[in-house]
Amino acid sequence: MKIGHPKNFWGGVIFAALGALFAIIARGVAGGINVFGTPILTGYEMGTPARMGPGFFPFWLGVILAGLGIAISVTALGKAASDDGKLERFHWKPLFFVLGAIVLFGVLLKALGMVGAGMVLIVGAGLGAHDFSLKRSVLLGLFLVVFSALVFVIGLKLPIPLCPDLDAFQSIRLCRA
């Protein structure tokens, strides 16, 4: 079988899989599945149309989504191959560095404060750009961290940890804010 429009075909598969996932979680499996002593997939109560349980609406939405996904995939099969249907390459480098840096920012924020985590974010994401320069990234990072601290923490008084979570920093007045 030839896939005429791979983009739509795989897009449809993703929709169908997500729909099925939402529907299965809502409906549950009879008795649930035991994973390390905790039952999962126990489902939510379906109820009746007149007295809907928490599972009713998401289950049917999931079913509809799965149906639409299948329809998208099936129609993609019949189409003549075209350029705009070709799968595009995932550019893993910017994807990895940008998202990785964001995850690190989230993980490190409490421990390193915005100053530390912000530097990690900017230098890390910078590695994903075409021409990376360590000096430029560090300088830019310093500027942006100071700017963000001034605007968000001092100006708008948002409760963001500013300094690394170490005793040595507790003597600095700004870090205690």
Place this chain on the structure above:
Amino acid sequence: METLHHLAEGFQIALTMQNIFYAFVGCMLGTLIGVLPGIGPVATIAMLLPATFVLHPVSALIMLAGIYYGAQYGGSTTAILVNLPGEVSSVVTCLDGYQMARKGQAGKALGIAALGSFFAGSVATVLIAGFAPPLAELALKFGPSDYFSLMVLGLIAAVVLAHGSLIKAIAMIILGLLLGLVGTDVNSGVARYSFNMPELIDGVGIGTVAMGVFGFSEIIRNLELGDAREVFTKGVSGLLPNWKDIKQSAGAVVRGTIIGSALGILPGGGPILGSFSAYTLEKKLAKDPSRFGKGAIEGVAAPESANNAAAQTSFIPLLTLGIPCTPTMALMIGAMIIHGIQPGPQIMTARPDLFWGMIASMWIGNFMLVILNLPLIGMWVKLLTVKYDYLFPAILIFCCVGVYSINNAPMDVLLAALFGFIGYAFIKFSMEPAPLLLGYVLGPMMEENLRRALLLSRGDAMVFIERPISRYLLIVALLLLVLVMAPAIKKKREEVFVEG
């Protein structure tokens, strides 16, 4: 008369020093992000949600609205000078605007864009003041089944008018509805799709979704494409168009305003469709259509007026029905909820200060934008020359701090990264993500109204057809679907978006 009275009150609220200041901040920020490619109003508003916590709700919404329509203004600047639309709604402005710039008429193009937008914005403000109250009054009579059908119609209309594949857009809406259901179900107290993670018990925040799908994925996309911009800064002088130009474009401005206002009210229409349609119309009406694409001043005036008018009037369904037409409006609903304001037809009676204050501030904001944009054009042009290598780290850190601050939850930052990945995959599979956010906001409301409607009818689904309002709304929705699938219209619809 009553409207005038209300409008006067609105101006009183909007003209306080504080609110003028926040409207100004919003317009400035809006123009800034409109000028800068790679960041749009959705990500910016999501980023600034936590910053509005300290503000009075009216000031907060005035500022956020300013960002939205300010971005329409700023977007045209880049379209004209760099041939790169800062916002999608300025795509058509590129066609003739950039050509004017190349002929040394950049100033004239920018001037007519600003004046046309101001005219359109002023007309749209009056329209909102006139149309919104009767519409809200009608909506107050709606029962749960009518409301459910209204949301169905809203969502269908949103995807019918947007470009791209219809079935993919509907699938995207349903995915959005499902995402909106994550978290504790208000009726049963069951935490759905939360996987025992405390951060998910209250659901996924709208800021988290918006930032991931519209902010982070865009950054990755831009990094893979690389930075290839050629800024055209020569000839940015003589900003004021002369009489001949004004006479030549007056008709285009008026027609653009009418089209934009009408399409802005429709869900999903919004500024993008408005600008495309206005451009197409001008080209059809022109005595010499071949001038278009080569620097015709009407080709700038019409879409710029239309997108600004539509940006304003898309507030009508938001403020009267509580139904968002565009992702930005979905975020505005999120902002209202964060500030404890229940969106819906009761806003006008429950919070007249908010409603009329916002409307008045839009006119003031439009006035400010003309004043801001014309003399400050030199500054915006300078900003255009900032390299993306400097820009994206700034966007990233503001986004991350913004996501974290909404709930002070580091987990939200990780979730936003996940949504960034999802958004990037959407781009790769050519799946337009805008409907996702509309569904996301409407998910819980739709479920609630469906439940109530069926509870009242004892489970009889016929209630949606038996109640007249609900029936007509569903018929219109069905008609729209049938119409758009008809081959002739389907072709026309594709034409509008590839015009030029």
